[in-house]
Amino acid sequence: MTQSPILSARGLVKNYGRVTALDNCDFDLMPGEILAVIGDNGAGKSTMIKALSGAIQPDEGEVKLDGQPVKFASPIEARHYGIETVYQTLAMSPALSIADNMFMGRELRKPGFMGNVLRQLDKKEMQRVAREKLSELGLMTIQNINQAVETLSGGQRQGVAVARAAAFGSKVIILDEPTAALGVKESRKVLELIQTVKARGIPIILISHNMPHVFEVADRIHVHRLGRRLCVVRPDECSMSDAVALMTGAKSPDGAEAA
Template sequence: MSEPVLQARGLAKTFGHVVGLDRVDLTLSAGEVLAVIGDNGAGKSTLIKCLSGAMVPDAGTISVEGRQVSFRTTQDARAAGIETVYQTLAVAPALDIASNLFLAREQRRPGVLGTVFRMLDTGAMKKQAKQRIDDLGITTLQNINQAVETLSGGQRQAVAVARAAAFGSKVVILDEPTAALGVRETGQVLRLIRDLRDRGLGVILISHNMPNVFEVADKIHIQRLGRRLGVITPRSHTPAEAVAIMTGAATLDPAQDADDLVDTPRNT
C-alpha cells in the first residue's frame, strides 16, 4: 500500500488555557476527498492552519508522502505541494483572472528584460492561465482578462480553486468553498472538487453543509472540542448520524472508524 499523501500524528495546539487541538491524527490518500466537519470551536480551522503552514503546532508530526516535514510558513507548505483556499479567498479584485492565478508567483520575461528590468511575461501567464482553466473544465470563466471584481461569487471561488489546482501538486485544502453560493454555483464547485480528486490530488474539504459533504467526500473526519472523534464514510453513516456524533448526541464505535478499515475507492 502506498504512503498517504498527507498524514498528521498527535497534532496539539493550545492558546493559553484554550485547547485548539488535542493530539489529532489525520490521514489523506492521493485521489481522495476527506471532509472535515465539526461545530464551531471543534478545531477545524486550527487543524488546517497547521497542515497549511499558517500555524505551527506545539506537538505532533506532519508527513507528506511518508517524509516528515516541518512547516514554518505557508510557503513551506506550498513548496511541499499543498495549496489552501481559505473562505476569504484572498483574491485581488482589481486584477484580472490571469493575474490572480499567478498572484505572488508572477513570471518574468526571459533575458535582461526580466532579470534587469523585472518586466512581467504577461503573455505567457495569460496563455498558461487559459490552459489551466480549460484543463479543469471551468466553463464559467471565458475571458481571462476580466477583472475579478466583476465576477460572481461562484466564479471567484472557481478562480481561487483553479489557482490552488494549478500549483498544488499533491494536496488542495478548501475551507467552506460553497458558503454563500447559490445552488448552481455550488454544483460547479462540487464538480471542481471531483475533478481535483480524479486528477489524483488529495482534497481536504472543510464544510458545514452535510448534503455537500455526503455528495463528494470519500471519508469524513469528525472533530469535537479540539479532538478527532473518528472517521466515517457516506456508506457507513447517514448525515443525521454524522451530525449526532459531531454534536456529542451519539458516539462512534471504534470498530467503525474508517481509518482502521480496508476501504474501496468510491465511484461517482
C-alpha cells in the same frame, strides 16, 4: 487501507493560553481521495487545517508529507511542498485581473534581457497558462482572462481560486468552506469542479458544514470533536443524521475505524 497516507499528522497539540484548540489530534489523508472534515463550531477543525497548511505552528506533534516529517513556518512554505489552500475569503485582489491573481506571488518573467535585467513579466505566457488551467477545469464561461476578479460572480471567483490551487498544488489541495457563500447552482458547479480536480489524481481536504455536499463528494469523512479526531466514517456506511449526532456528541463512535 493498504496505501500509506500522503499527508498525516500525529499527536498535534495547540494551546491558546488556557484554551486547548488541538488535543492530541491525528489526521490522515490518502492519495487521490476527497476527505471531508466536519465538526461543530469550535471543535478545532480550522486550527487543525491551519497547522496542516502552515498558517499556525502546533505546540506538539508531527506532520508528515509522503512519509517525511515536515515543519511549515508559513503557508508560503507549505506551498513550496505542493500544499495549496483555498481560503474561505479566497485571498484574491479584487481590482486585479484573473491572470494577475492566479500568478500572484509567483509571477513568470520574460526570458533574456527584458526579464533578467528589466524584470519584465511575461504577461502573454501567464495569460495563456491561466486560460489553459481554467479550461482544463471546465471554467470556460470566463471569457476574458484580463477582467478584474471583482467583476466575476461568487461562483466564478471560487472557480478561479480553485483553479489557482489546482494549477500549483501538486500534492494536496485544502478547500475551506468552498460552497458556504454560494447559491444553489453555483455550489453545484463548484462540487463538479472538486470532482474534476480529484479525477486528476490530486487529493483534497474539504472543510464544510454542508452535510449534503459532504456526503455527495467525500470518500471519507473525518469527524472532529473537542480538539481531536473522533472517528472517520464512510458516507455510504453512515447516515447524515448519524454524522451530525457524532459531531455534536449525541452518539459515540462504534465502528472499526474509530480513532
